[in-house]
Amino acid sequence: xxxPAGPETGESGAAGAAAVLAALDERGGTLAVAESLTGGLVAxxxxxxxxASRTFRGSVTAxxxxxxxxxxxxxxxxxxxxxxxxxxxxxxxAAGVRRLLDASWGAATTGVAGPxxxxxxxxxxxxxxxxxxxxxxxxxxxxxxxxRADIRKESVRSVLGLLLSELSGNGRAQDTExxxxx
Numbered sequence: 001x002x003x004p005a006g007p008e009t010g011e012s013g014a015a016g017a018a019a020v021l022a023a024l025d026e027r028g029g030t031l032a033v034a035e036s037l038t039g040g041l042v043a044x045x046x047x048x049x050x051x052a053s054r055t056f057r058g059s060v061t062a063x064x065x066x067x068x069x070x071x072x073x074x075x076x077x078x079x080x081x082x083x084x085x086x087x088x089x090x091x092x093x094a095a096g097v098r099r100l101l102d103a104s105w106g107a108a109t110t111g112v113a114g115p116x117x118x119x120x121x122x123x124x125x126x127x128x129x130x131x132x133x134x135x136x137x138x139x140x141x142x143x144x145x146x147x148r149a150d151i152r153k154e155s156v157r158s159v160l161g162l163l164l165s166e167l168s169g170n171g172r173a174q175d176t177e178x179x180x181x182x
């Protein structure tokens with residue numbers, strides 16, 4: 001799959017959640033999720049899949065900035081300087097929830113669903129991130145359109161798509177992809 005599934009493909013968040021859980025199960029991996037703007041929607045998609053408990057450890061909905069710092073371990077100086085809507089904050093959230101909940105993979109969402117801008121960022125600015133067992137992580141910046149519900153729904157699809165992409169690329173194909181091969 002190239003990138004996150006979107007409405008044009010017809011793939012729902014539920015299909016993405018099932019694919020992520022199946023990929024984790026095949027690898028004996030586990031997942032923890034840190035959510036801000038999605039407010040638990042990623043966890044809801046994952047737990048809607050029968051058998052999710054085999055791989056999904058849990059989630060932290062860190063809506064408040066101080067929870068990102070105090071619970072997930074996001075650097076307080078970073079939060080003070082850049083705010084919560086930042087790619088490095090997303091990366092640290094994913095790594096922090098992975099450590100906190102003792103999972104092999106962590107995923108995170110942070111951004112602005114609206115209706116108002118936040119931290120100097122316009123509505124639709126979203127960062128999704130994953131952190132894997134080798135300490136590797138990836139952050140994707142999104143510029144989403146639509147209302148609050150649309151932005152949150154697409155953020156869920158995007159983080160699940162990123163995670164599935166990273167899980168699929170883990171191992172042999174990872175070197176080829178990182179070096180621009182086919």
